[in-house]
Amino acid sequence: MLRFHHELLARVRTELNLTQEAAAAAVGVDVRTYRRYESGAVNEAAEGFVVRNASRRRLLAALSRELGIAESELVIEARATEPAPAPAGWRPCHAHTLPRARHFVGREEALALLRAPTRGVIAVVAIGGAGKTALVERMIAELGEGPHAGGLLVWSFYDDTRVEAFFAAATRYFAEGAEVPAGERPQRLQEALASGPPHVLVIDGIEVLQGSGREDSTYGRIADGSLRRLLMSAARGLGAARVVLTSRFEPTDLQAWDGAGLTTLRLGGLSPAEGSTLLEHWGLSAKTPLRPLVDRVGGHALSVAMLGSYAGMFLGGDGERAQAIALEPAARDDVQARRLLAVLAAYAAALGPEERDLVARLALFPAGADVELLARLASAGGAVAGALAGRDAAAIGPIVARLERLGLVARAGPGRYTAHPFVAEYFRSLLGAPPAAIHEVERAHLIARLDVHRPGPHADERLETYEALLLHTLRAGRTGEAASIYFRSLGGFSHLGLQLGAMSRGARIVREFAPGGDPARMTAALEPGRRARLVYDWGLYAGALGDLAQASRCYRIHGALVREAGNLEGLTTSLRALAYTERLAGALSEALALTEAAVEVASRAEAPGDVARGLALQARVLHDLGRVGEAEACFEKARAMGDRPFARRSFWAAEHALGLGRGAAARAEIEGNLEGLHELGWAGHRAHAETILGALALAEEEPDPDRASVHLGHARAWTTASGEVEVVLRCHALEAQICLAERRLADAARVIHEGRMLAETCGFGLFVVEFSNLGLTRALAAERGIEEATAQALTAARGRPSYAWGLADALHLAGLARGTGGRELLAQAATLRAALQHPQLAATRAALERAEK
Structure with a gap:
């Protein structure tokens, strides 16, 4: 049996001082494919490494040519007795230092549960101050610094609410230092946890990202979609890994696994x-x-x-x-x-006045503050400094140390201190100075580090500083200036989202303008137009992160705001965005009604551009519903208005043409837009276009999986940066089709499973149907698992019967799977495909004829 010598590949790349991205570019593949070779994932357990197709042979030749490794060294004979390398062991990674209880007593039953080598998720739930963090910190302390059989990473959302920073740290640790782009980190982290030893991931204070149940927020729901998906996957099972989290709220997203993959430890009081x-x-x-x-x-x-x-x-x-x-x-x-x-x-x-005033000021910084920040406040003098006036960092240090010994403050990291939320709540009432004045001091400090007039920052460090400036400006009571920083300095969604792909950051920033993180409570300190824009951007970020329910809610709130203001153009935009989101969820009838309303409002507003946009989306929904003639008429009506389809409008027209087998028309639509998308910097839209071009390469009379792979690589350049869920799903679907075309059935199974899990978790109903159909296609090709895949495909398609194309394909595939017993299914597929003008109707009729014979 042969195997791919992935250890040699990794060693040579390192010796050549190449990143994985650079090596992938040199051999002409996307970095995801390259990583599968370097990690050894291409070595299948039963068959080893098998060269089944021309694409894999070309890649081997490119690796040999570009990296100077003979093919005979890359593909070697596997030795059954090859010794496994001795494990070096894992040292814990404390991304944050959990506050240690000065004195810890009891809790033996709870500790016994945490000590047990269980899998899945353990949620430690209790009211604030019950000792959740102290309990978990004690468990971590007992484990020691290792080395351990598996990894241990500790993260506190009390100290850092940035979900993207969490994924960066966790992926870097569990993937053992691998360079993973931001958009790929959630999936790569899941893979590392699932395929590795018994890893432990500790997440403290997740309630800062959960709904409290007040003001229409859903109790216990995790606001960030990528984190929610990680925890749901952990509850389903990620190999031997387990997650220990603490929260004041029950993790309601995980309740389906309660008693199985989820163990809830409800911590009561001390005896x-x-x-x-x-x-x-x-x-x-x-x-x-x-x-x-x-x-x-x-x-x-x-x-x-x-x-x-x-x-x-x-x-x-x-x-x-x-x-x-x-x-x-x-x-x-x-x-x-x-x-x-x-x-x-x-x-x-x-307490002494300087101790009391120090805790009161520290209480304004939930993530903690260092001695230098406190010294800046002291140097400000007046009410801002309070009893700390005239003290420098050297004088403040001993005061903090004494308060730490008393248990009033805790160390949050090297040189940083924080106060327990309950302690902070009380001492803030003793502040003796306007909180806004204290934030004004830190705001001035940040301004000194920035040229705030330079638009569109790119570097992560600069983005961090802008975000901090915005937060302190907001807390200083300068709400309008904070909004200007978001819209002008950071560029709003058009820059943060469309160009940088910083979806988590953008969502976190706009949430700050709404008390309780509720879009319905967007600050009244801004004029209505800006409030509406913030809510609309919130919906765009939520949709990109895969939270369709939150996106829809934001668009409905935005619609109410612009309707109240009499802004008809804003209303038609809101209706279109809502229709697009409902379509992705699979609610096609509601999406159609919304597009009709959008066109009607745009007509009243005498906005022909918005009418054309509404008609194009309406045509796309009609296509999904199987009303092909009406869809064609809608597209023609938009064109008759003089509209030149661009971006998504052209994509919808291209997808319509591709569905009907008109490849040349579809290609012309897309290629006529690429240059304009590039000039605007709309990388997300360009990625969508690349997935359509990839599908076109596979739909030709002679499918070209190599060209499709090139388009896939271009599309993934965006998903690796942004993690935009819709485009990730499109990439998964295209990759699965490439794998099927190349008969790489094990790879196809993996990609289809990943895609279906992501679509189900995020509620992308149409993609659930598509991946279920791809799963049945793969089962038929492998000639195993057919019965289960058939049931899954039919269940998914019949659950969305209005999605005519998905239902037609499911019926056709299920008919093939059941052979002569599938005549009825094939007959239904033939009738439906005929109504759809489906280009593969002939294949269904031929299969039906064979079944009838």
């Missing part, structure tokens, strides 16, 4: 014995009955710790004097939180 022990550790005398103190705060871990710290430091450990703290008047609403605030009130009174 009276545990609470008493904790108080003793803080210096309270065991001679005094301590249980009454524990009972007064309901065993709430943070409250017990704060009582112990206060009594130990300021009351000489006298538990009886601690009983004098008036808790009962505060016991309303969230009882434990109110009682804790009463403890903190007593604590604050006992």
